[in-house]
Amino acid sequence: MSQRQVLQGVMSLLRPLLLDVVPTIQQTAALALGRLANYNDDLAEAVVKGDILPQLVYSLAEQNRFYKKAAAFVLRAVGKHSPQLAQAIVDCGALDTLVICLEDFDPGVKEAAAWALGYIARHNSELSQAVVDAGAVPLLVLCILEPEIALKRIAASALSDISKHSPELAQTVVDAGAIAHLAQMILNPDAKLKRQVLSALSQIAKHSVDLAEMVVEAEIFPVVLTCLKDSDEYVKKNAATLIREIAKHTPELSQLIVNAGGIAAVIDCIGNCKGNVRLPGIMMLGYVAAHSENLAMAVIISKGVPQLSICLSEEQEDHIKAAAAWALGQIGRHTPEHARAIAVINVLPVLLSLYMETESSEDLQVKAKKALKNILQKCTYLPALEPLLHDAPPNILKYVIGQFSKVLPHDSKARRLFVTSGGLKKVQEIKAEPGSLLQEYINTINNCYPEEIVRYYSPGYSEALLERVENYQPVL
């Protein structure tokens, strides 16, 4: 507490220095305030409570560029901590002055102003709307065209923060002509710029089909696929996020991505990365496969399924595993061919173990169960279903038995295999309520076999036989 008091005392000492005659002292005082506010949100609140902001805003309009940079730095440092502080900055009329700073000649001033606007707009959609109403968006688009790379980065990040809240804000950004310029900058060699540009495009594309189509019309494919091979992890992540946001809207957009070879690129990208960076790529595969069975088949032939199963087994985080399980479920739920492709690589026992484990989060359990259910309802590949017979809980078991009951009546070789592998024995051991679906399936299976075999494998048969031996009177 005393440290805070000391620091607040510093604040009250710095305040009169802002009004000093010598310009260098003003600039240095502003810089000091900015650095203090940057460090801690209590100090930022102290800056707001100390009525320093109106003075800063007033002199921001008049002073030279160094002071402008320092003052914009203070505004940014205060605005970044919480929505209330950002609202305080908006209330003291700083937005108009910051927008005026965006028109300044010096690129450093523009950068500081754009950074402050971006941090303010980041918190929620009302603040974003306030920034847009101050007329910042066309100036930010002009800033993107400037030659300085740092300014481009900050302007792209500010546009991304503005457009992420709602479709109307994204439409405002698009109407200012941002998409074409952002799309050109994907080819820039600077990695941090690419991060921001890809993030901005994905925030625009995520809201609606029209916006996603406009982003696609800017001819980002196949250039975006080269970003998936970048050496920077976050560029890869943001590129995968952009492709995911485009793919999730309609089957046509997913088709476009598949035709451009996007699936192969994303699968390779998933293979190269580890951890959270993989998540958007996994979700993208799930969305593409969810639209139609042809697209799911395209994912399968691009060798997506082995990669997803590797993700499922390798990753430690539950949410990534949940995403991989969901994606596998979307791929496998369409036709028996799809389910077979998934069952062949032995991922069903993994899904079952994830569902059964008590340590898995609830989200993971729900997704694993749904995926398992969807795949099992279409799976006719019996060798993969057999291990599930032995381990599964009753609610999963009824699907497994259901599938057996559909396949066995028609396939004699499968029947033989079922007996020799011990499946029939296991089926007899299952206790089911009479009249339930499970019992019907069991009856269907039992009807496929001659009575003797069924009786042989029913539990307690050896005891029954021995009893018969005991009661037998030998004929002498």
Place this chain on the structure above:
Amino acid sequence: MVTACTRAGGGGAGSMAAWAGVRTGVPELLQECFHSSRFVGQYRKTEHAAAVKIQSWFRGCRVRAYIRYLNKMMIVIQKWWRGYQGRKHFRKMLKTAYFIMKMNFYNEMAVRIQKRWRGYYIRKYIHNYYKLKKYLEAVSLNNEIVRKELEQFAETKEKEKEKKDLERKEKKKDHQARKMHYLLSTEQIPGVFNSPFRPSPDPMELRLQKAKPLSHRHQQIKENLTKETSDFPTCTSSWTFPMVQPLPPIARQKPQGPFRDTAEVLLQRYKPLEPTLRAATSINSLEKAREEMKREEWRNRIHDNEFLPFSSCQKNQKYDPLIQSSSKYGQITYGTKHFREEHHEKWVANKDFETVLPPIELFDRCGKTYSRAGQIV
């Protein structure tokens, strides 16, 4: 009685005779009549009854016959009518049966056609297995191509990065060698990098041999080029634009003869100009400086009319009074009558300052010292 009447009636020719006969037999007749009527009266009831019976039976027969006849006719009509209805119904049934048969036939044929059409349509447009197979093959081919291209792209990027790193290291080492050029070994003293105990000199030694010492001017130029556009409050590293390097010369055949090294010659030929101060100043710098001065004075002047000597200034011009002093409320005396406050009690002598100075004869003769003898009128 009847026979009597007929007998009577028959005797037409002898009518008169007959009539006489009848007239004679009248009382017998009357008795006969009485007996017969009594006779008749006795049997009237039974005869009546019998007649009634007979008649009723006969009427009954007649009616029955009539009814039978009617029945027969009715039967005929109804038979005919029912036959007609039945045939009509049958024809209808036949028609419907025929219609149903036809419709079944059409249905079956339509089913055949539709079966073929649906199979064709679905197999061609909705779920074209072969096209799907081709498409999936094309997708996998495309994937392969994309994967290969991306691999190549990644490889080229890696190579570029490595090359850049290598070049940067080389440049750094060269720069270091240039800074430490004095560590070069001499005839007498071997340098740090050329220890006599080593089998061969360190590569740094070779660099030192090639290095040219740094001059101060190059250092200054380097400082001007670092522009700080990144945010200066929180940035920790400065970031510069890459310098454009000149292209290497095209490799030619070395010319024959003991010529000097082309690089040296070029250096000498294209040595930058370092003129002396005298050569650097332009030939008309004096005029330019004068012009500059004149311009500065012109800039700072309030008006361009030059001050003329007092004697000639009032010859041609009328005096323009101030607007302030020539107001409609009368000319104020300040500026004409008096220019300053006057305190008569402080005067030393009785006279005020002289406001108009007497002309100085020497100056009046300016420009008029020589006679006008030589001037052309």
